[in-house]
Amino acid sequence: MDCIVFQHSFFLKPSKTSLNLTHQLGSTSRIRAWKLVTCCGNRNVNGSLPPFGTLETEITNEIIDFFVSDAEGDPDRPSPGYSPIEQAITALRQQKFVVVVDEDEIGNVEGSLVMGACHASEKRIGFMVRHGSGIVSVGMKGEDLERLKLPLMSPENEDDSSAPSFTITVDAKVGTSTGVSASDRANTVLALASPKSRPPEDFKRPGHVFPLKYRNGGVLHRVGHTEASVDLVTLAGLRPVSVLTSVVDIEDGSLASLAYLKKLASDHSLPIGDIGNGQDVLVRVHSECLTGDIFGTRRCDCGNQLDLAMQIIEQAGRGVVVYLRGHEGRGIGLSHKLRAYNLQDEGHDTVEANLELGFAADAREYGIGAQIPHDIGVHTMRLMTNNPAKFAGLKGYGLAVVGRVPVLTPITEDNKRYLETKRVKMGHIYGSDIQGTSPHFIKPTIKESNQV
Numbered sequence: 168m169d170c171i172v173f174q175h176s177f178f179l180k181p182s183k184t185s186l187n188l189t190h191q192l193g194s195t196s197r198i199r200a201w202k203l204v205t206c207c208g209n210r211n212v213n214g215s216l217p218p219f220g221t222l223e224t225e226i227t228n229e230i231i232d233f234f235v236s237d238a239e240g241d242p243d244r245p246s247p248g249y250s251p252i253e254q255a256i257t258a259l260r261q262q263k264f265v266v267v268v269d270e271d272e273i274g275n276v277e278g279s280l281v282m283g284a285c286h287a288s289e290k291r292i293g294f295m296v297r298h299g300s301g302i303v304s305v306g307m308k309g310e311d312l313e314r315l316k317l318p319l320m321s322p323e324n325e326d327d328s329s330a331p332s333f334t335i336t337v338d339a340k341v342g343t344s345t346g347v348s349a350s351d352r353a354n355t356v357l358a359l360a361s362p363k364s365r366p367p368e369d370f371k372r373p374g375h376v377f378p379l380k381y382r383n384g385g386v387l388h389r390v391g392h393t394e395a396s397v398d399l400v401t402l403a404g405l406r407p408v409s410v411l412t413s414v415v416d417i418e419d420g421s422l423a424s425l426a427y428l429k430k431l432a433s434d435h436s437l438p439i440g441d442i443g444n445g446q447d448v449l450v451r452v453h454s455e456c457l458t459g460d461i462f463g464t465r466r467c468d469c470g471n472q473l474d475l476a477m478q479i480i481e482q483a484g485r486g487v488v489v490y491l492r493g494h495e496g497r498g499i500g501l502s503h504k505l506r507a508y509n510l511q512d513e514g515h516d517t518v519e520a521n522l523e524l525g526f527a528a529d530a531r532e533y534g535i536g537a538q539i540p541h542d543i544g545v546h547t548m549r550l551m552t553n554n555p556a557k558f559a560g561l562k563g564y565g566l567a568v569v570g571r572v573p574v575l576t577p578i579t580e581d582n583k584r585y586l587e588t589k590r591v592k593m594g595h596i597y598g599s600d601i602q603g604t605s606p607h608f609i610k611p612t613i614k615e616s617n618q619v
């Protein structure tokens with residue numbers, strides 16, 4: 168089965184903090200996502216959206232602004248002391264540092280000073296050396312390391328994602344003496360960041376700057392400072408090369424505590440945020456519907472659901488859309504679906520039509536739809552669906568579903584029978600489990616699907 172994964176790249180962590188990073192599939196996938204939004208937004212040939220008229224009140228209006236609610240206890244509310252991701256991106260564009268924090272379950276904290284490598288200067292590297300461990304690292308993608316012929320220091324550990332992947336160390340040949348001064352190291356960092364640098368004429372090896380290999384997939388693949396830093400500078404529109412150092416207490420050299428990191432950020436007006444952990448991620452597992460998603464048919468609500476799911480993810484700041492191919496017509500294929508449409512025109516409802524053609528009312532299978540979020544690092548998800556079968560089908564693949572977010576789109580004259588059939592015969596829920604901006608709405612208590 169073919170699958171296309173779209174993922175919005177701005178993460179707002181629901182639980183603890185607002186600066187959060189995500190796996191980035193690369194700029195092409197984001198562009199594809201936005202293209203799809205554009206495509207779905209212009210449904211009719213003349214470019215206008217179809218007229219929606221709400222005909223019944225049985226469907227509860229979707230409230231999506233709870234995602235930006237300031238309500239006390241709202242899990243999406245940024246916790247005090249952390250910065251919105253926009254601030255971090257702005258700071259990086261302005262050639263400033265960002266403090267990235269990684270806190271594990273038992274409270275161990277590690278913080279890094281992070282900046283775009285292309286903005287390295289003597290003064291800035293001096294700041295890093297003064298507040299950091301003394302080791303200046305440069306986060307780089309595999310293709311840049313290959314271009315510069317920088318192999319891993321310990322290739323045998325490449326598969327061990329628990330540790331950072333250091334390559335052999337370097338100094339720039341031009342503009343350096345011993346390689347250790349802030350000025351020398353700034354020149355080395357700039358040389359590593361430059362797409363024009365070439366081995367072996369541009370670098371001495373070993374040296375005093377430590378390149379680190381970025382793992383494709385970013386922080387959702389490996390929750391590491393290397394991945395976070397490269398993801399951040401990429402989001403800021405800079406070349407995907409970061410410079411970073413672990414922050415230590417300037418008094419005794421111990422690893423900086425969270426309080427210390429917050430004070431450092433505050434003293435120097437630096438944004439501070441922590442690395443994502445794949446928890447409570449909004450996930451839409453969308454069944455392919457060519458006629459709805461691309462051509463904007465009014466017979467079904469698929470295209471509107473996909474649009475709305477992307478809008479909700481955008482508002483929430485992070486999330487995953489998995490687009491499952493082969494799910495046309497609830498798994499019967501496009502040509503059979505069109506035949507089913509003909510039967511529907513003759514009076515069958517959507518379920519009867521599938522049965523009449525010799526298929527199950529719903530022939531979809533969701534294993535792959537769960538494995539993809541799992542593979543890209545989602546641990547717990549808030550599933551965006553009205554369909555209890557989907558809710559049940561996506562459990563049990565190493566993923567915990569911690570809540571359901573309804574995806575409620577307008578009922579129209581054209582789709583109301585179809586929606587009503589799904590409600591009556593397939594148990595679709597066109598209402599919120601809990602209304603309003605209550606934090607419980609984010610994590611509704613969902614009973615087993617057969618109870619709905």
Ligand SMILES: [Zn+2]
Binds near residue numbers: 459
């Ligand atoms: Zn559809």
